[in-house]
Amino acid sequence: MVEGDPDVKPIVGLEIHVELHTATKMFCRCPNRFGDPPNSNVCPVCLGMPGVLPVMNRKALELGIKVGLALNCSAGGFSKWDRKGYYYPDLPKNYQISQYDLPICRDGWIEVPLDDGAVKKVRIRRAHLEEDAGKNIHDHADHTGVDLNRAGVPLLEIVSEPDINSSHEAGAYARAMQRLVRWLGASQANMQMGHIRFEPNINLHIASAGKTYKTPIVEVKNLNSFKALEAAVAFEIGRQTEEWRADPEGFSLEKLSKQNRGWDDVRMATVFQREKEEAHDYRYFPEPDLAPVEVGETWLESIRSQVGELPLQRRERYIKEYGLAFKDADALTQDGPTGDLLDGAVKAGADPKRSVNLLLGRGAAIANERGCQIAEIGLAVEQLAELAKMLADQEINATAAAKVFDLMIAGRQNPRQIAMKQGLLAVTDAGQIEKWVDQAIADNPSAVQDVRQGGKKQKKAFGFLMGQVMQKSRGAAAARQVQDLLEKKLGGGQQ
Amino acid sequence: MSGITNLTACETASAIAAGKLSAVDVAKAYLAAIERLEPAICAYNEVFADRAMDQARQIDAAISRGESVGPLAGVPVALKDNICTDFGRTTCSSKILANFHSPYSACVAEKLLAAGAVILGKTNLDEFAMGSSTENSATRTTRNPWDTSRVPGGSSGGSAAAVSAGLAAAAMGSDTGGSIRQPAGLCGVVGLKPTYGRVSRYGLVAYGSSLDQIGPITRDAADCALLLRAIAGHDSRDSTSLPADVPDYLAELETPLKNLRIGLPKEFFGQALDSEIRSAIDKAVGTYKSLGATAVEVSLPHSRIDVGPGGQLSSYAVACYYIVATAEASSNLARYDGAHYGHRTAGPVKDIIDMYSKSRAEGFGDEVKRRIMLGTYVLSSGYYDAYYLKAMKVRRLIKNDFDEAFKSCDALICPTSPTTAFKLGEKTADPIQMYLADIYTISLNLAGLPGVSIPAGLSASGLPIGMQLVGPVLSEGTLLRAARMFEKTSGTCNLMAKMVQS
Known part of the structure; x- marks a missing residue:
């Protein structure tokens, strides 16, 4: 049966x-x-x-x-x-x-x-x-x-x-x-x-x-x-x-x-x-x-005050306040300290979604490798907040941020210092970026054509060109700037 | 040397501290007395002769260096063999612990050692403190120094006999239903059961956990105050020990109590009481009155002693006790199973249950088995409410009676036991007769109250008569002062049996 x-x-x-x-x-x-x-x-x-x-x-x-x-x-x-x-x-x-x-x-x-x-x-x-x-x-x-x-x-x-x-x-x-x-x-x-x-x-x-x-x-x-x-x-x-x-x-x-x-x-x-x-x-x-x-009212209240927000309440809040998907909100509320990191970073001024991406990206990957909770990989609230802010301000791109993430949890250092020392800060110099963009356009006429023609190949081709620029910059070009410039040069309108 | 063993613990301590006696001389005198009299008394399960001499030498050395020593420095003290020591054996006079070496020392043992006491040895008891004559011992038969054909009482019979015979300056006993006071009464010495929680039970091998207390057995009330002061106090290792300050019991001891109000519980002076004991107590009450005390009749209805048509005695308190104490004992003694320590059967066994059964059957004596069975029965599913729960209610009523009585008096006076020391073997055939030996002492344990037995004189046949003073919670100071008033006036302290005097 x-x-x-x-x-x-x-x-x-x-x-x-x-x-x-x-x-x-x-x-x-x-x-x-x-x-x-x-x-x-x-x-x-x-x-x-x-x-x-x-x-x-x-x-x-x-x-x-x-x-x-x-x-x-x-x-x-x-x-x-x-x-x-x-x-x-x-x-x-x-x-x-x-x-x-x-x-x-x-x-x-x-x-x-x-x-x-x-x-x-x-x-x-x-x-x-x-x-x-x-x-x-x-x-x-x-x-x-x-x-x-x-x-x-x-x-x-x-x-x-x-x-x-x-x-x-x-x-x-x-x-x-x-x-x-x-x-x-x-x-x-x-x-x-x-x-x-x-x-x-x-x-x-x-x-x-x-x-x-x-x-x-x-x-x-x-x-x-x-x-x-x-x-x-x-x-x-x-x-x-x-x-x-x-x-x-x-x-x-x-x-x-x-x-x-x-x-x-x-x-x-x-x-x-x-x-x-x-x-x-x-x-x-x-x-x-x-x-x-005999646990009297005073003692009981002091214990009650330690209970705090419970997982389902917090999950609900993440969906409502931070606009997270159920799956992400659920993943972040498996334990208390991981969500505490997120809340701490947001409180320090970081964007919730960028913080979540860091936590559930490299954070979850490392935790998975080590068989521990995300909060146990050695990440500090200040590090998370700073890195999320750098991402938001395009001072670093996602690929470089992942590298910084790994380095900062190992050495407990400030992400900005790591990025500077490792040369991972995004290049925001417009002249330099334009040079890489122009070169990518010149090197890949067929992709350029696909983008300009529109249609189903357009999205893929645009991504390819983005990748080419990033490769030329060794990952250092500020991605949003690259995207904006590419769009401008290829006649916008894509996507 | 015999002069030394006639000194009280207080006298011994001051003589050593003043350099008039050496601790070594004192230890030697007691070891010599043990050598001479122990074969006739059989008070000790183990004597720590070498260890005692080492300790005495260290104390003398410390004194000669001018170091300050504890209030019991050099005073030879015996411990009942259910008080754990990390030296020697702790057997509880049971075959099941015959070779048991405790890995730690009881709080009381630590405190005595810290105060400078010389531990002479471990004294005999009724197996696991279950009995009133020390005849339930698996190791030896202790005899009453006043008449060696008689019992010393129990279960702290070894401790009482040792103090009475001059084989220790003082001793520690444990009292679950009268086990300090009754043997003290029968041996003509002072024995105090403190308020439940006054003295740490940590390291006292448990019998009835809600009733057990350790207390001193001494030559007089002053010694009792000296020893109690050394062992009393809160201990974080015993959750039932009271967080109350320890008064200096000695400081006010010699100041007589003014306007002492004595309560005489009428239920304890009925037809069950031996006439010689009754008149000794009447005389003692007269002594108190001559010292300015007043006497009032009080009532303890739930501790009353009924006399049946055939003359048989019965008492709620005894019945209640044999439910509560045996229930706790059946659980406390479950750990002696041969698996981790203690006696394990040498015989072939089928399985672990068989190993448990055989080890326990071989290791425990009859009285212990009887109480384990009683306790197991009263806790069994379907019987719990009828026995254990009802006993707990009776226990509350017994306590309430005492609270009521203490509204009109400061202390109660009553007999310690219904008879003077009885003959060896006289009551061993009938457990109920033996249980009734505690008829006057048992309700105090149920109520958690302090009580001290002091000698009230001798019977016509020359046997000591014990008198009990009972007070409210933490009234040990008052009880000892009252005891001191009496013993100084009557001269019935530091009594020495004839065999010891000769």
């Missing part, structure tokens, strides 16, 4: 675990850092030694609240910590400090942009803070290793209402969430580093013969990529449809319990793990080692 049967309505809720980007762990002062040698970022507290006590990381709490506020949740107020008990070697205390009945954020929503341009509103049930577990390393034949560097890293678990109705929407929701937490500086949200992990709950409402059938709920555990998330949801929709077809009365929510399934990346299929009857009784109870958290 493929997704899209109008009688089959997939009902999907998503739990997203986001590792918060703090300097230290949730309850101790060990570094929160990925990739270090196993068990190097540990102390008695995160090792769960006898007698240790947790101390809450205020920064993590603030980041959690910040995300909640951006998700339109009611956040702050009174919340508390609870212990969630289960035995696993990567959990040294054999309980996880989490939040059970009084999460830090409750009842919000997020607008999810879909590929067709529509926006889907997904309600957020809650978001709570907890500590991450370590990792079991199965790379020895005779024993399992445990790396506790990750144990105690702050996690925000964001739980949606079951408002998602397709694998595509699940992916879009997850991407929107990744963009938001990055935007807020709450998480690096890097998939490869496991900063963000997904657990969809999936069942189907099937309309058949005037009746609605509900299939049993499946939770797919620990998905580490958008691709896996979308594939797992799609697979479950297919699998559950088939199971229901085989036994429409028996395969039902009322008769079967919730099931946990894992994702097999090789077979591209979900795999049965356990029924809910076998599920843990986590024996939650209030964490006696930590005081309840």
Whole structure:
């Protein structure tokens, strides 16, 4: 079965675990850092030694609240910590400090942009803070290793209402969430580093013969990529449809319990793990080692003031204020700092479109090569503004600007100085330009004829002549001047 | 040398600071006393003889160089073996931690060392502080110095016996339901459970986290003030420690309290109380009155002790405690699973669950298992509301009773325990009987209040009788002054058991 049967309505809720980007762990002062040698970022507290006590990381709490506020949740107020008990070697205390009945954020929503341009509103049930577990390393034949560097890293678990109705929407929701937490500086949200992990709950409402059938709920555990998330949801929709077809009365929510399934990346299929009857009784109870958290109005307001403009608001503004195309506005609002560069340059007097062209031209190309955000390539607002202004004033042409761009992010120098030093400033001397133009006209009579005749060859021929002039000037001629002069000499009227 | 071990901690500290005694002589005297009496008392799990001598030598050297030394310089102190030290072992008298070396020291241990105390060793306890006689120890049976056929009380029995027998000038205990005050009472010494949060719990191996407090066990109230001053105060590593200044408990100690109003909780003087203990306390109240105090009757209805038709006792406070404490314990003790440290089964195992089960079955004693099972049960889905949630409500009511009582008095006086020291083995067969040994001490932990047990005299058979003074939050200064008033008048301080005197 493929997704899209109008009688089959997939009902999907998503739990997203986001590792918060703090300097230290949730309850101790060990570094929160990925990739270090196993068990190097540990102390008695995160090792769960006898007698240790947790101390809450205020920064993590603030980041959690910040995300909640951006998700339109009611956040702050009174919340508390609870212990969630289960035995696993990567959990040294054999309980996880989490939040059970009084999460830090409750009842919000997020607008999810879909590929067709529509926006889907997904309600957020809650978001709570907890500590991450370590990792079991199965790379020895005779024993399992445990790396506790990750144990105690702050996690925000964001739980949606079951408002998602397709694998595509699940992916879009997850991407929107990744963009938001990055935007807020709450998480690096890097998939490869496991900063963000997904657990969809999936069942189907099937309309058949005037009746609605509900299939049993499946939770797919620990998905580490958008691709896996979308594939797992799609697979479950297919699998559950088939199971229901085989036994429409028996395969039902009322008769079967919730099931946990894992994702097999090789077979591209979900795999049965356990029924809910076998599920843990986590024996939650209030964490006696930590005081309840009271986030009063003043504190909450100071966090709210850090939230600022959100990605979709900013995208909307770019379209309206700067007149950008949706695609460009969207590309510039994947993270906060890239748009901050643009806004900074505009504020410094640069033309928005020229700034955008620089950012999405060389900027995006370099970021792509390096696998980072545009804002992370080492570009300063002043550099961007200056270069955009030079372009607007025709002090430099696009080709030269690209060279200057590369040099200025490497050396952090002023673009004007670079252009001068490298001889990349545009030649605006009218006499010199006329010489190059005349030469190009003399050298290329057939192109000149094509332009003068008009017709479908005209545009191409004009471009060719422009190129010839630029080549003669080694790219230094002021392009607008060249164009104006060429138009004048060839009888104008082109285009 | 035995004269040295008869000195109080205050006397010892001033003699060393004044150059009248050397820290080395003091350490030697205590190590000699340990050698002589420890085989009969069995107070210690581990004695740090060499380390203690090294420390004493360093203190003497510092004094001879004219350097200023801490207020406890050269005073030999014992630590209950559930207080972590980065030297020696921290076993909690459990097989599961029999060879455990803590990588860090408790806040209290650090503070004592910084004050110049010489750490003599780690004392025996009921396994993980669960018990009232120290018989639940996996390491040894500690005996009461007043009668070695009797228990020292518990769970800080090793600490109380060590101080009582002159095997330490002072000791640290921990109190979750009476574990400092009850053994102090049974051994004829002073034991103070501070306000919850007064002393950092960082490095105290957790039993019941919302109830546990570390406190001193000493020869008299002055020593108690000296030691409390050294260990109290806010600690950023313990989120439940109170950000309150530490008063100089010693400075005002000798100034008697004027117009002290004593509250006598009527529920604690019912038919359950032993008549000898009752008359000792009556006499003590008389002493206070002679010093200008007044006595009023107060009521703690939710701490009341009921006597059933067959004479069996029951109490809301004890019931409430055994839900809250065991719930927390079941979670706190989950980490002892053989995976990361501590005892791991040597036997063949099927899988990790089997390894956990066997390691824990071998490593924990019966009482610990009983409490883990109780705690697991009361937190289980479907039972939480009926047990844990209800207990939390009862806990609030118990606290409210105390708040109400302190409107009409400054401190409460009540017994420390229902009997004097009982015989070894007398209550081991019946856990409920053992639990009732804490019937007068347990509600304070639930309410988070400070309490001090001081000797009120001896029974006809020559056993110490403990009396408890209880005050509102952070009233340790008042309690110690009240204790001092009494002990100076009655002379019931720095009592020494006969075997120690001989």
